[in-house]
Amino acid sequence: MRVVQATRFGGPEVLVPGEAPDPVAGPGQVMVDVSVAGVTFVETQIRRGVDKWHGRPALPYVPGGTVAGRVSSVGEGVDPSWSGRRVIADLGEAGGFAERAVAVVENLIPVPEGLGLSEATALHTDGSTALGLVEGARILPGEWVLVEAAGGGVGTLLVQLARAAGARVVGAARGARKLDLVRDLGADAVVDYSDPDWAEQVREATGGAGPDVVFDGVGGEIGRAAFEVAADGGRFSVHGASSGEVTMIDPAQARRRGVEVIGIEQLFGFGPKMRGWAEQVMAEAAAGRIRPIIGQTFPLEHASDAHAAIESRSALGKTLLLI
Numbered sequence: 001m002r003v004v005q006a007t008r009f010g011g012p013e014v015l016v017p018g019e020a021p022d023p024v025a026g027p028g029q030v031m032v033d034v035s036v037a038g039v040t041f042v043e044t045q046i047r048r049g050v051d052k053w054h055g056r057p058a059l060p061y062v063p064g065g066t067v068a069g070r071v072s073s074v075g076e077g078v079d080p081s082w083s084g085r086r087v088i089a090d091l092g093e094a095g096g097f098a099e100r101a102v103a104v105v106e107n108l109i110p111v112p113e114g115l116g117l118s119e120a121t122a123l124h125t126d127g128s129t130a131l132g133l134v135e136g137a138r139i140l141p142g143e144w145v146l147v148e149a150a151g152g153g154v155g156t157l158l159v160q161l162a163r164a165a166g167a168r169v170v171g172a173a174r175g176a177r178k179l180d181l182v183r184d185l186g187a188d189a190v191v192d193y194s195d196p197d198w199a200e201q202v203r204e205a206t207g208g209a210g211p212d213v214v215f216d217g218v219g220g221e222i223g224r225a226a227f228e229v230a231a232d233g234g235r236f237s238v239h240g241a242s243s244g245e246v247t248m249i250d251p252a253q254a255r256r257r258g259v260e261v262i263g264i265e266q267l268f269g270f271g272p273k274m275r276g277w278a279e280q281v282m283a284e285a286a287a288g289r290i291r292p293i294i295g296q297t298f299p300l301e302h303a304s305d306a307h308a309a310i311e312s313r314s315a316l317g318k319t320l321l322l323i
Contacts, residue, residue: 004097004303005060009049012304025075037096037321038066064096068117086111115286122292122318127281130157141166146211151178153318199225223247233258293317
């Protein structure tokens with residue numbers, strides 16, 4: 001079968017198309033004929049060997065933790081009714097950039113009728129993460145919410161979920177294409193954080209008080225500026241560090257301003273709830289209440305281009321491989 005492997009740690013060019021033996025479903029497993037593979041920013045950092053939150057995989061390895069397709073065969077002890085079903089499969093941290101993948105049956109989620117495999121893949125990880133973040137931030141109707149990286153996979157869903165919770169949203173992104181998209185998704189205001197005064201623009205958009213909730217997926221200087229502009233008594237929720245640096249907040253400063261910091265460690269507790277959140281967000285999309293944004297797709301052999309697009313910050317919404 002066709003695969004793409006990371007032959008060493010480094011830039012996107014280390015992703016090389018090749019061939020590998022077909023896997024075989026063992027006890028408690030199924031074989032999935034892969035139609036779509038998801039691509040995440042974290043996976044680009046694992047490929048570079050710089051991710052601080054996951055162990056380095058043994059080389060060479062096949063990237064990709066989430067795939068969608070049809071179950072083509074089942075292993076011993078698996079209900080035969082899984083055969084032929086459209087599913088999303090959580091593979092862990094590797095194995096998805098391939099024509100076929102083996103998954104543990106407990107890690108399958110049936111794709112609801114009315115939802116395409118690409119849309120389901122776009123929602124599985126990013127949608128469940130966004131739903132968990134929104135629940136943890138306890139958004140109230142009428143509050144102002146600032147979403148960083150609002151044009152990305154998680155960000156586009158945070159914008160929609162915050163609006164559905166009755167909040168007013170400021171979407172921060174870089175470049176006109178992303179800002180137009182965020183505005184189209186219902187954001188009340190958009191700011192370009194390549195502007196030196198972007199944080200002051202956020203303050204002005206919120207009537208001078210600052211956002212009640214900040215979703216910080218960027219970190220670094222942008223994350224620190226977002227904390228400074230957050231409203232006293234608000235919540236500052238950290239979920240990513242696309243800048244390469246997690247936002248670190250002085251606890252004493254947060255206490256003085258009454259800001260609750262929900263740190264990136266919140267993600268470590270998401271695991272047991274991810275399946276339920278994924279099912280919920282896919283059902284919302286199937287009902288037309290949430291719109292997953294698929295900004296660009298690539299064939300399997302161009303996986304390196306997909307990684308490069310994400311790392312260049314040029315990608316809109318979710319990036320997928322079509323196999």
